[in-house]
Amino acid sequence: MPAFHRVRPVSDTINWSRMSLDELVEFYETEIADEMYRAGMSPATERPSYEWLADHGYSGIAYTLREHHNLTLKQFIVEEVGVDTDKDDETLGYEWEISDEETIERFETYLRDRQRRQNLADSTIRSKRTRLARYAREYEALHGAALLVDRVQDPDTQPEEIKRVLSVFDVFDDELASNDSKAKHHYDVNDWYVWLQNRAIATYNPAATVATSFGGWNTDTEDGETKPALRAEQLREILTACDVQADRLLVVALGAWGLRRGEVAALHVSQFIPNAEPPRIEFDERKNGPSSVQLLYGVDDYLDRVEALDESGWNGYLFPSNAAESGHIAPGTVNNRFERLVDDADVTLRGDRPTPHACRRFWYNAYQDAMQNLQDQVAPVADDQGSSSAAVVVDKYLSEDQARRARRDAMRERLAEVFEVRS
Structure with a gap:
């Protein structure tokens, strides 16, 4: 018989914005930690992902931490709650240098999924991470916050988001040295959006037709190669x-x-x-x-x-x-x-x-x-x-x-x- 965990129906039943930082710490150590125990996790050594928090009705905590306490979710859990992951995890230590935590979480989950299911080499994962980060940073520089996940959840945003994505690749077309490099960036970005679609996170892929807008790009890629x-x-x-x-x-x-x-x-x-x-x-x-x-x-x-x-x-x-x-x-x-x-x-x-x-x-x-x-x-x-x-x-x-x-x-x-x- 599978184990069932209690799931809060909606995050907005919790008035996050009214909580002080100390109250948020107390809430984490009681409510969220208890939920982690029931899920077979170790609250003392594990940091729950954004996806896990959202699935269990706690997604509002990340917004409150960012908007009212100037903290990322990771900073809060490690510095305020005092969780010591004690892991040599390259993903946890990577500086994406963008502000949207949900996008970062989806990037990291995608990379873990690709490495586990496609048996990709560490060097390939590092290359993919670098290209995704460059895309997200350029997007944020051009359009403000890199709300890459949020903006593909509403089909009404599709025309404008396609324009925003194309403008990022306009920059890449000018700055990247070769068509091969441009194609690799597009392949990884497109693959990430497809991954979001396949998990019913995104309603559309704004990068699907990018390559057709640029001459000479070779998009027949696999494992970072263009052969x-x-x-x-x-x-x-x-x-x-x-x-x-x-x-x-x-x-x-x-x-x-x-x-x-x-x-x-x-x-x-x-x-x-x-x-x-x-x-x-x-x-x-x-x-x-x-x-x-x-x-x-x-x-x-x-x-x-x-x-x-x-x-x-x-x-x-x-x-x-x-x-x-x-x-x-x-x-x-x-x-x-x-x-x-x-x-x-x-x-x-x-x-x-x-x-x-x-x-x-x-x-x-x-x-x-x-x-x-x-x-x-x-x-x-x-x-x-x-x-x-x-x-x-x-x-x-x-x-x-x-x-x-x-x-x-x-x-x-x-x-x-x-x-x-x-x-």
């Missing part, structure tokens, strides 16, 4: 060109597992846990530290390769090399083999030969497609529940385990559509 991804039909052509088992596994590792070429070259049987649910590959070192990669497709390809190599003297590498001191092929060999396959398949991207990284970008696009298909499937449930967003149904109405399994199944089906091709 194109392979399409499903192109990957099928490459798979058809695979005459040997090792070639097929190489393409599966790049496209279905989303691995980097260096990770593919050094794959070792000791990293694989094929009987887990879901099966996975363990990495002691990755770009963003130790982690694992789920094998939602391709376990049979892995087992077939192991069976073919499992003989006396095998060193355990899936792509072994007797000539290399490491015992496995080099990343450049992955490039060479992949280039041979795309040449055999006569596949190009914008007239050029695609690199292995185009497979990784395909993986990210496939994940987004799978998540959209999942939301389409639950859309009738969203209608029945009176929700304006199918993403809310996935996140709020399913348990964490149910949502995780639903996402895995959706991605597994998407990958099977592409990779169940044999030469």
Whole structure:
């Protein structure tokens, strides 16, 4: 039986503006702290997010602190209440340098969500944070307070907000050195607004058509890059060109597992846990530290390769090399083999030969497609529940385990559509 917490119906039943700072501290230490205990949180060491406070009817405290006591919510909790988070959390320490706390909270929640669900590297998250901050600061410099969340909640504000957003990108168009940099800024800002829409926070995306207003911007980006991804039909052509088992596994590792070429070259049987649910590959070192990669497709390809190599003297590498001191092929060999396959398949991207990284970008696009298909499937449930967003149904109405399994199944089906091709 799930635990239920008491939720205040509306924040305005509390007369925040009449409370002194001491009374606000007392209210936090009794009412809000008690609510945190019931939610399984630690009031002594945890700082509740703006989103959590709003969900529990306490959103008015942030406005009162800002307007009547010249304090941010974080300053109040840490300096006045005395909560010691004792965390080395880069997000908490980042200075966004804008005044609207709700926008900051939504930025931080978005970045945590993207890192957790898309397994983005710390360096990628830092880059996204920097670009979002630059956008918000420029917006605030041009239009006063950066009320980015508040202004996309009312559809009547859409025409004026689109103009405000365009004016920010007018500045970027003048100041940023390259179209590549401009596109990266637009990609991250647009992705954040889409994230707000998917959670029924925003009613529209004011950045959706920005790129069409500027010539030369390349918006086909993924993970901060502006290079194109392979399409499903192109990957099928490459798979058809695979005459040997090792070639097929190489393409599966790049496209279905989303691995980097260096990770593919050094794959070792000791990293694989094929009987887990879901099966996975363990990495002691990755770009963003130790982690694992789920094998939602391709376990049979892995087992077939192991069976073919499992003989006396095998060193355990899936792509072994007797000539290399490491015992496995080099990343450049992955490039060479992949280039041979795309040449055999006569596949190009914008007239050029695609690199292995185009497979990784395909993986990210496939994940987004799978998540959209999942939301389409639950859309009738969203209608029945009176929700304006199918993403809310996935996140709020399913348990964490149910949502995780639903996402895995959706991605597994998407990958099977592409990779169940044999030469």
